[in-house]
Amino acid sequence: MLIINKEANLTDALVVLNELVKLANIQEERVLAMRAEERISGFINPHLDTAIRVLKDLLLNTQKMRFDLGLDEYKRNIPRVQTAESAAEDQRRVYEAYKVAEEILTRHLGTRDVVGEERTSGRNSGTEIN
16 A cells, blocks of 8 residues: 555656656746847847746756656765865865966966065056956
């Protein structure tokens, strides 16, 4: 008896999931149509933002339901045990990422080691931000 109820509940949930997917597809078509109208007219459609939020909510609810039903595997925010080795590895990765970011910024922006000195530009105008 309990197995029948679980199967019935799963079947009902799958019907609801299927309807959510249909609604999301309809909403996606609406978003694309509204965006196409924006491009043609050259004006922003204030209702497009709402349509996008509705689509986002439908997609998030659909995915949450898929996780809840066990149709998709949830891989984020799974707690893991922190060991000394994994902590050291995390710290090494952060250091490497920081080093790469620093190299990129130095290459594109130049060095900015002096605190309190304004960076000047040869083409400075009244409206340019340094």
